[in-house]
Amino acid sequence: MQSEVSSLEAVYLIWLSGAGCDGCTMAMLGSSEPGIEDLILGNVPDVPRVILVHPDLATESGDAFLANLEQAADGRLSPFVLVLEGAIADESRAGQGSFSRLGTSADGRPVTVADWVNRLAPQAEAVIAIGSCASWGGIPAADGNPTGAKGLEDYLGRDFRSRGGFSSSGLPVVNVPGCAPTGEGFIETLIYVFLHLAQLVPLDLDEERRPRWLYNHETYPLPPRVEYPPAVGFDLSNRPTVKCPVPVTGWLRNFGGCARVGGSCIGCTERDFADSYLALARPDPAF
Amino acid sequence: MVFKNLPIKFDVYGRAHLRDEEASDPFDYTPDPRIQRALNRERTLEKLSSNPNVRPFEIGPVTRTGGRFALRTVIDFDQRRALDAHVECGQFAGQSGACEMTLNGHEPSDAIHISSRVCGSSSGAHAIASAMALEMxxxxxxxxxxxxxxxxxxxxxxISECVNHLFLLAGPDYSEGAVSRTNLSFWGKAQKTPAAGVNAHGLETVADIMRGMNPISGHLYLEALQMARLGREMATLMFGKHPHPATIVPGGIGIEANREVFNQVLGRVNALLDYSKKLAVIWDDLVDFFYDAEPRYRRVGELPGNLISVGLWDDPEGYDASYANCNEWGMRRMSAPGVIINGEIRTDRLSDINIGIEEFVDHSYYGQWEGGQVPADPLSGPVSPWHPWNKETAPFPTPRDWKERYSWNTAPRWDREAMETGPLARLWINAAGGAQNCEFIKSSRRSSQRGLEIFLPKGQRPATTLQWSIPERPNALERNRARAYQVAYAVMVAYADLLKAFDCIRQGEVTMSVRFLHPDRKISVGFWESGRGMTTHHLAIKNRVIGNYQVITPSEWMGSPRDAIGLPGIYEAAMMNTPLLEECARAEDFIGVDLLRVARSFDP
Structure with a gap:
């Protein structure tokens, strides 16, 4: 594999899967305008060709697959953008075992997703958290889960900066929350980050390091619009807000979209949605 | 006989009872003679390992599978066979165990949202199974x-799962890129072999098919990305979003019954109708070529055929959500339930499937629970202390030890047998059981070979009838071929359901949900399937909240470790004794492509 590529011609995209369900990958594959293949084929003007290293799509397995990660960690595969899907488990809680194995060390110990994040994040031009698990911990960080899972920003520290960007100060973790986020929103963010790395646009993130233009719409957790009345005490004014592009963009190609079509909004783009928002989206069985 | 290993018999009314009502520990498995056989096998293997050409061979991670798998085999490089295989699932959170622990104490309807997060690919199946458990x-x-x-x-x-599987996950191992590297002699032959189905797919040779399957550059690969999106769009139109539905509620679905949304589904079904006509033919040409080039490909991933399906796609006139009637409404599913073991149909009843399930954790990173509070199902059928209703999820991470604990998957078993689930099981069970619930799909018999006929009406391509035959035995290639036919099957189920949906709307039957009230205390179960196979959600409500919630995924059914008896999981069993037909000049060039083909044929 080529290891020296011009930053404007091609960029490696290294995808790690932590504690999660692979649903973000599925959402990403669902985006067609453009699709991930358009980026891989270099079909999008001004956007570098993407060389994708993804555990669900790679042709190689085992050591041959991990060799890509080794090279990236050693600075021999550059430039690259790191994408994490899924949360990072606190492996100290796994005692002598592990919660998220991705390979085995020479002495037989598990190499974990956290180990790879430790090695790869400092080398990456940009680090993107796709989905609520990677952004905030998500479902694996919900009450009852013993893994002590965290989002990437919590894990690396809020002061973490990747190498790329206009200024020498580097870039914070870019969060694309949602369970899953829309595939189109993710691809759009990816393109935007590439354009930024190519010094064509500034990176406009909000206070939670989300792409501002995607997450500037506010909605509320809502019960599904079913044949019985909404939950008792249902009053929008007392509800927490949810920042999410779906009420505007739909789920894909401007159709579908949770509460927009009558489903519930469980606040899946927000921190701790399973513990804090889900209860506000229940259909009312007490009626 | 329904059960051979479990201590359950049936009376003349079909009601299940313990064989020996007086037994103090009726479900004790320690007298099972297969325990000794498994131990003997281990000893034989140890002796064989003294041969310097018998060596361990590990692959981790196994990419292009959803389960974060690693596999460890012992290969006899003289005989070119895998003698032993162990499969690890290396990920805890995101597997069913994590969601089960989170759900304890939650309001029951939360289960739909949290349990769908068990799997990003099969999230709709989990949400529906969960809603069905709540409705029951x-x-x-x-x-x-x-x-x-x-x-x-x-x-x-x-459809989306099967198309992704055929070209993004399993497919690349049959593309030019893989075949010209690992089966070089096949590549020359493929270039000279005319594709029998050229009229259906327009490709002159088998090599053209393989070239089309090259990742990213091949036209079949790129087309599959688009076609899988049409399936995801169908799911999005009904579920509000996919993955992880936003509209599924107990008692119905939270979308409006407008014609437009069903017409949008119809548009996608029409496009997939034409695609499915050529998809089956492409895979027929590919599978037949492999058999012809090397007949031992029938043995790669071969198993005796322990097949299980809970069925899917309910009859709206039949489904009443009750356990009491689950055998009646189950049989009316457009893909009917059933269990076949070694070619013998054991049952087609959902209640038998439910009470036959046990989940073992002896080789998993989980602790054992004691006893259980549920002795029987709502029809008084006895259930085992290892039944999911009695299970407690208690993670117990330990260092990976291939003889002890080595996987985050549990070991689900039915009648104490490892079971294969997925498209091949579904087609097989429907062909053997006489499919009769979808007007476009019939069971058939051609020269003593049973199979299915799927009638696909005219679209842009002419009408055609696809013929699928039950293979001699399940193997890796047949699992893939079945997926291609499953797409056509699902397209015609969707078409039949659309016709009924438009009827409902015309007649003004547009109610989409009914009110419900959760009971104080109840056990229930939801049965559904994703592309990759069956899932069951087992629920116990206590004091109006979730007291226990257990999910068994298709990945656990097939990617399981050894069980209490020592029987291997389906993946493991399929790899053992698989001939390794990879062509490589030197041992160090060996990549284990046939082991990977076996692993990926299950798509866990």
Whole structure:
């Protein structure tokens, strides 16, 4: 594999899967305008060709697959953008075992997703958290889960900066929350980050390091619009807000979209949605 | 006989009883003679390992599978066979165990959202199975159009999963890139072999098919990305979003019954109808070529055929959500339930499937629980202390030890047998059982060979009838071929359901949900399937909240470790004794492509 590529011609995209369900990958594959293949084929003007290293799509397995990660960690595969899907488990809680194995060390110990994040994040031009698990911990960080899972920003520290960007100060973790986020929103963010790395646009993130233009719409957790009345005490004014592009963009190609079509909004783009928002989206069985 | 290993018999009314009502520990498995056989096998293997050409061979991670798998085999490089195999699932959170722990104490309807997060690929199946468990507990039946809408979303999910599997996950191992590296002699032959189905797919030679399957550059690969999106769009139209539905509720579905949304589904079904006509032919040409080039490919991933399906796609007139009637409404599913072991149909009843399930954790990173509070199902059928209703999820991470604990998957078993689930099991069970619930799909018999006929009406391509035959035995290639036919099957189920949905709307039957009230205390179960196979959700409500929630995924059924008896999981069993037909000049060039083909044939 080529290891020296011009930053404007091609960029490696290294995808790690932590504690999660692979649903973000599925959402990403669902985006067609453009699709991930358009980026891989270099079909999008001004956007570098993407060389994708993804555990669900790679042709190689085992050591041959991990060799890509080794090279990236050693600075021999550059430039690259790191994408994490899924949360990072606190492996100290796994005692002598592990919660998220991705390979085995020479002495037989598990190499974990956290180990790879430790090695790869400092080398990456940009680090993107796709989905609520990677952004905030998500479902694996919900009450009852013993893994002590965290989002990437919590894990690396809020002061973490990747190498790329206009200024020498580097870039914070870019969060694309949602369970899953829309595939189109993710691809759009990816393109935007590439354009930024190519010094064509500034990176406009909000206070939670989300792409501002995607997450500037506010909605509320809502019960599904079913044949019985909404939950008792249902009053929008007392509800927490949810920042999410779906009420505007739909789920894909401007159709579908949770509460927009009558489903519930469980606040899946927000921190701790399973513990804090889900209860506000229940259909009312007490009626 | 339904059960051979479990201590359950049936009376003349078909009711299940313990064989020996007086037994103090009726489900004790320690007298099982297979325990000794498994131990003997281990000893034989140890002796064989003294041969310097018998060596361990590990692959971790196994990419292009959803399960974060690693595999460890012992290969006899003289005989070119894998003698032993162990499969690890290396990921805890995101597997069913994590969601089970989170759900304890939650309001029951939260289960739909949290349990769908068990799997990003099969999230619709989990959401529906969860809603069905809640409906069974609450005693409510969703209205007909809601049942049809769920079926349609599920068809989209199954199509999307199968197409992704055929070209993105398993397919690359049959592409030019892989074949010209690992089966070089095949590549020359493929260039000279005319593709029999050229009229259906327009490709002159088998090499053209393989070239089309090259990742990213091949036209079949790129087309599959688009076609899988159509399936995901169908699911999105019904579920509001996919993955992880936003519209599924106990008692129905939260979308509006407008014609436009069903017409949008129809548009996608029409496009997939034409695609499915050529998809089956492409895979027929490919599979037949492999058999012809090397007949031992029939042995790669071969198993005796322990097949299980809970069925899917309910009859809106039949489904009443009750356990008491689950055998009646189960049999009316457009893909019917059943269990076949070694070619013998054991049952087609959902209640038998439910009570036959046990989940073992002896080789998993989980602790054992003691006893259980549920002795029987609601029809008084006895259930084992290892039944999911009695299970407690208690993670117990330890260092990976291939003889002890080595996987985050549990070991689900039916009648104490490892079971294969997925498209091949579904087609087989419907062909053997006489499919009769979808007007476009019939069971058939051609020269003593049973199979299915799927009638695909005219679209842009002419009408055609696809003929699928039950293979001699399950193997890796047949699992893939079955997926291609499953797409056509799901397309025609969707078409049949759309016709019914438009009827409902015309007649003004547009109610999409009914009110429900959760009981104080109840056990229930939801049965559904994703593209990759069956899932069951087992629920116990206590004091109006979730007291226990257990999910068994298709990945656990097949990617399981050894069980209490020592029987290997389906993956493991399929790899053992698989001939390794990879062509490589030197041992160090060996990549284990046939082991990977076996692993990926299950798509866990």
């Amino acid at each position: 507990a609450a005693g409510v039946t969703p209205p007909p159009l809601a049942v049809l809408a769920r079926n349609l979303g599920s068809c989209g999910e199954v």
